[in-house]
Amino acid sequence: MGDDGLTAGAVAHRLGIAVTTLRTWHQRYGLGPSRHESGRHRRYTEEDLARLEVMRRLTADGVPAADAARFATRAPTVPPDDLELGARHGGGHAIALGYAAPEARGLATAAMRLDAPAMRELIASSIAEIGVVQTWSELLVPVLVGIGERYAATGRYIEVEHLLTRCISEALGTVTRPVAYGQSPQVLLACADEDQHSLPLEALAAALAEHGAACRLLGARVPTLALADAVGRTAPVAVVIWSQLPTTGGADQLHTLMSGVRHAMLLIAAGPGWDRAALPAGTATPHSLDDAVGLVLPLLTRSGSGVERVDRVG
Ligand code: B12
Structure with a gap:
């Protein structure tokens, strides 16, 4: 923390709680910022943060807020990072993130508390502030990888993974979708047959929407025949197919799909x-969300569909 202290928003991000909760704790229990600077909003110090961390932990464990606040205001202050570390070393309820932004730690904390409103607020405010691509890579991917590793190591926390996934979907879904009057979206997004990992495509749909580009997102587990039908009926300029698992990434489904395509179309795996070595010739394989957006957008500009969209909803 710099000498200036932290704003309420930054503290809420770090702790993985909603700003409104922070305000309530300030108003009801006096757990507010102690540094006063005239002409500016008051800032939270390291000690304030440590007290609030104690408050957060106790309330998460079910201690009534008033009792937790009494304890938190009396507690000797321990830097929050030490508390996180202690929990992790003891194999407690924390997601190990390695190097990650404080916001990602806040989201991981909210996820472990199964605090859906806080998760939604953290993700939505990040999208509003830094956009979908950066929110995906800096906030969401570290936490998704962390929870995946926690699950692999313990076989537990499926409930955390499911609620986190739900909140990410909801927040990505709030990005305003473009409306291209009289034009059909020219991009199709689908998960490979039997693959349930739709979040990366939801991120792509939201990132394209930020650029004013519309798409059709078919979602999880799309059988090859259904995808071929959709391609035949909508003649997209690009199709992005996501496979997360080796068991769903057989290239045969892409060969089958392409054998029926009669128009110019970029296939993006x-x-x-x-199985990259076996993909049909000409298949593009992006390395990141940003890369995928970069592959799709120029096609839309050329074909005159999507990005020259007219209006926005809402
Ligand atoms: C969320 C999740 C789920 C959710 C998915 C919900 C949803 N709507 O998406 C649910 C609960 C359904 C699920 C189910 C399963 N899952 Co899962 N899941 C995950 C988790 C936590 C996140 C997935 C994700 O979104 N990854 C996206 C990013 C984080 O992953 P990435 O591929 O590394 O992304 C980089 C590149 O691919 C690259 N990139 C390249 N091109 C492009 C293009 C675009 C557009 C983007 C965005 C990125 C990109 O950039 C990315 C960084 O952004 C991962 C953990 C993980 N490390 O991924 C496990 C994980 C993928 N799951 C795993 C497993 C084992 C399963 C199950 C088999 C569990 C079970 N026993 O049932 C099932 C399989 C179901 C199925 N048939 O699909 C394993 C896979 C291990 C393996 N390699 O085989 C993982 C790695 C967890 C683990 N560590 O064990 N899962």
Whole structure:
């Protein structure tokens, strides 16, 4: 923390709680910022943060807020990072993130508390502030990888993974979708057959929307025949197919799909599951969300569909 202290928003991000909760704790229990600077909003010090961390932990464990606040205001202050570390070393309820932004730590904390409103607020405010691509890579991916590793190591926390996934989907879904009057979206997004990992495509749909580009997102587990039908009926200029797992990344489904395509179309095989050596010739394989956006957008500009969209909803 710099000498200036932290704003309420930054503290809420770090602790993984909503700003409104922070305000309530300040108003009701006096757990507010102690540094006063005239002409500026008051800032939270390291000690304030440590007290609030104690408050957060106790309330998360079910201690009534008033009792937790009494304890938190009396407690000797321990830097929050030490508390996180203690929990992790003891194998407690924390997601190990390695190097990650404080915001990602806040989201991980909210996820472990199964605090859906806080998760939604953290993700939505990040999208509003830094956009979908950066929110995906700096906030969401570290926490998704962390929870995946926690699950692999313990076989537990499926409930955390499911609620986190739900909140990410909801927040990505709030990005305003473009409306291209009289024009059909020219991009199709689908998960490979039997693959349930739709979040990366939801991120792509939201990132494209930020650029004013519309798409059709078919979602999880799309059988090859259904995808071929959709391609035949909508003649997209690009199709992005996501495979997360080696078991869903057989290239045969892409060969089958392409054998029926009669128009110019870029096939994009995204995700770590694909058997890359066996993909149909000309298949693009992006390395990141940003890369995938960069592959799709120029096609839309050329074809005159999507990005020259007219209006926005809302
Ligand atoms: C959320 C999640 C789920 C959710 C998915 C919900 C949803 N709507 O998406 C649910 C609960 C359904 C699920 C189910 C399963 N899952 Co899962 N899941 C995850 C988790 C936590 C996040 C997935 C994700 O979104 N990854 C996206 C990013 C984080 O991953 P990435 O591929 O590394 O992304 C980089 C590149 O691919 C690259 N990139 C390249 N091109 C492009 C293009 C675009 C557009 C983007 C965005 C990125 C990109 O950039 C990315 C960084 O952004 C991962 C953990 C992980 N490390 O991924 C496990 C994980 C993928 N799951 C795993 C497993 C084992 C399963 C199950 C088999 C569990 C079970 N026993 O049932 C099932 C399989 C179901 C199925 N048939 O698909 C394993 C896979 C291990 C393996 N390699 O085989 C993982 C790695 C967890 C683990 N560590 O064990 N899962």
